[in-house]
Amino acid sequence: MSAFFVHKEAVTQWIRHLARSNTVYFPQRAGQSGFRFKPVKETTEIQFDRYQPTLAPPGKKLAPAEEPLFRYRKQGDAAPELVPILDQSPRILAGVRPCDLKGIHLMDRANREGHGDPHYLTRRTHTILIAHDCLQPCDDSCFCDAVGSLGWRDNADLFLTSLEDHILIEVRTGPGETLIQGMNFPVCTDVAAVKSRAEAQRAQPFGRQFHADLARIPAIIASQWQAPVWEKQVERCFSCGSCNLVCPTCYCFDVHDDFDLTDPNAGQRTRTWDGCMLPQFAEVAGGHNFRPNPAARQRHRVKRKFEYLTERFAEGSFCTGCGRCGRQCTTDIDIFNIVNDLIDHAEANS
Amino acid sequence: MSATPHASDPAIDPALYLPRMARILEVTPLTAREKYFKVELPEPLGHRPGQFVMLSLLGVGEAPISISCGPRADNMLEMVIRDAGSLTHVLHGLKPGQQVGVRGPFGSGFNLDDFYGKQVLCVVGGLGLVPMRSLIQPILAQLDRFASLTIISGCRSPAEELYRDEVRAWERLGQETGKVRVIRLVDRTQNLPWDGQVGLVTAPLSSLPIDPAQTVVALCGPPVMYKFVLLELTARGLSHAQIFVDLERRMKCGVGKCGHCQINHVYCCQEGPVFRFDQIAHLPEALQ
Structure with a gap:
């Protein structure tokens, strides 16, 4: 599809222009707590170069922390009225980095499998993704290249690459093309040359790297069920679930009913985020807990990202390497270090 | 310009998450903690033995509940529910005529094709009889298609026995046909009248007159039961491929999304809750 090579100032004006008739989320500085994806306003600073990973990944806009599944109204002996709540409001997620683009792709896979989740998929249908390449690792925590996220492009509607004071805009889908109609951007005549010049600036190696090839990691982790690494790595875990909350591919949830305080016959069924690191996550009626201690829960989280879901969906990894879980952990537990420790332990014992 | 959405x-x-409403026809206490519910749906449930539904009360919540009846052409659904949490406690207070929400049926269930022509052995502990009845009923309804049916059913005490009259009717049917054997056990009689055996469900297995090569086992009970029953069955020469287990997990959706029911990489609500044991025997989280 088409591509344009546009001055950064014009791109900034274009994003602001889009925000006048759409809800556009863009990573913005939020006080001392780093960056957040927030709606763009006229005064919002749009800049692509000084990025720090946001606290929550942009994909959480598609699966909010709490959302209604349906509203109900009881009607005596007659069948109650049940109204599903599907969010069809359009949104644009702009400034999405390759790791988070991959995260949304993985969320799409999980939500489309078998019974398609109507709430996530409806939001997804109404969401346009404007992604932006990374030429430098964002900090010491990220390891996107090690899990194959750095080169991820597939689900971007528009993909942007910065080169000095210009930005290459590659149009990848019909909805993406709609967003640049009428802008009269200069056409890029040699996309390959611009990309190779930009990629020549990319740091090598790019961020942290594992001690083994990604393709070998699921089998390595599968062989380490009883490794002492699990206990050692979670001695200081509080089971707070912060790692789940900020993960771009954590989607587990709990469901409860809220009745309307002003009308006891009406209310809604609500789902909220849940996390496999929380102690009661795998507890059944009668009190038996299938993952009763932090090490068992941590093992489950790591295996979901690097073995279970990876194999279920034939993806290279369900961890995107964004580094958020390590950055947000209150006791500095880092999934990257856990995986490397498992690799080292497997090598030492092979 | 305004964004255009992707194609639907x-x-x-x-x-997906909307319940169908069912009307309660019958509520009968079976023990001090368990009640039998018969509800009528707008159309037949269309389930297999061993499947489950997500049962809900608007304003209270939703939980996975085993289906306790065999496949049936009418609109009825039978369940036995223990008063064990907030939802089930409110359910215990309901009366005929009131409504409950039902989603499903969900899960794999038992496939009768695996049992036809075989000596069927059902081993159940406690509430395990509730889902197992959904397999026992269709077997009894077409007994000539099976070599035999043996039911070993245990519970803690005579006061906790479920489907008391129905299990004795199965026993009488066995005496008439010679094809059904029912062994009822309690852990302790607790000084109550008891007309069965005293002991664990593992006790009768070693001397049970079955041909291991012709036997298929269905197993359902509390987590602690599986390990010991499996040891006995293995000692009798049965392979894991001849044993089907019905497992319990926490579930919030029934459709493979909420993540609660995962057994290692397997989703209990999708690939289970009934598994041929050789397919999960290698999973460390399967039984404990």
């Missing part, structure tokens, strides 16, 4: 996704099922 054919995977979207708008009613």
Whole structure:
């Protein structure tokens, strides 16, 4: 599809222009707590170069922390009225980095499998993704290249690459093309040359790297069920679930009913985020807990990202390497270090 | 300009989390803690033995509940529910005529094709009899298609026995046909009248007159029971491929999304809750 090579100032004006008739989320500085994806306003600073990973990944806009599944109204002996709540409001997620683009792709896979989740998929249908390449690792925590996220492009509607004071805009889908109609951007005549010049600036190696090839990691982790690494790595875990909350591919949830305080016959069924690191996550009626201690829960989280879901969906990894879980952990537990420790332990014992 | 959405996704099922409403026809206490519920749906449930539903009360919540009846052509659904949490406690207070929400049926269930022509052995502990009845009923309804049916059913005390009259009717049917054997056990009689055996469900297995090569086992009970029953069955020469287990997990959706029911990489609500044991025997989280 088409591509344009546009001055950064014009791109900034274009994003602001889009925000006048759409809800556009863009990573913005939020006080001392780093960056957040927030709606763009006229005064919002749009800049692509000084990025720090946001606290929550942009994909959480598609699966909010709490959302209604349906509203109900009881009607005596007659069948109650049940109204599903599907969010069809359009949104644009702009400034999405390759790791988070991959995260949304993985969320799409999980939500489309078998019974398609109507709430996530409806939001997804109404969401346009404007992604932006990374030429430098964002900090010491990220390891996107090690899990194959750095080169991820597939689900971007528009993909942007910065080169000095210009930005290459590659149009990848019909909805993406709609967003640049009428802008009269200069056409890029040699996309390959611009990309190779930009990629020549990319740091090598790019961020942290594992001690083994990604393709070998699921089998390595599968062989380490009883490794002492699990206990050692979670001695200081509080089971707070912060790692789940900020993960771009954590989607587990709990469901409860809220009745309307002003009308006891009406209310809604609500789902909220849940996390496999929380102690009661795998507890059944009668009190038996299938993952009763932090090490068992941590093992489950790591295996979901690097073995279970990876194999279920034939993806290279369900961890995107964004580094958020390590950055947000209150006791500095880092999934990257856990995986490397498992690799080292497997090598030492092979 | 305004964004245009992507094409509508054919995977979207708008009613995925919406319950169908069913009317309670009968509520009967079976023990001090368990009640039998018969409810009528708007149309037949269309389930297999061993499947489950997500049962809900608007304003209270939703939980996975085993289906306790065999496949049936009418609109009825039978369940036995223990008063064990907030939802089940409110359910215990309901009366005929009131409504409950039902989603499903969900899960794999038992496939009768695995049992036809075989000596069927059902081993159940406690509430395990509730889902197992959904397999026992269709077997009894077409007994000539099976070599035999043996039911070993244990519970803690005579006061906790479920489906008391029905299990004795199965026993009488066995005496008439010679094809059904029912062994009823309690852990302790607790000084109550008891007309069965005293002991664990593992006790009768070693001397049971079965041909291991012709036997298929269905197993359902509390987590602690599986390990010891499996040891006995293995000692009798049965392979894991001849044993089907019905497992319990926490579930919030029934459709493979909420993550609660995962057994290692397996989703209990999708691939289970009934598994051929050789397919999960290697999973460390399967039984404990």
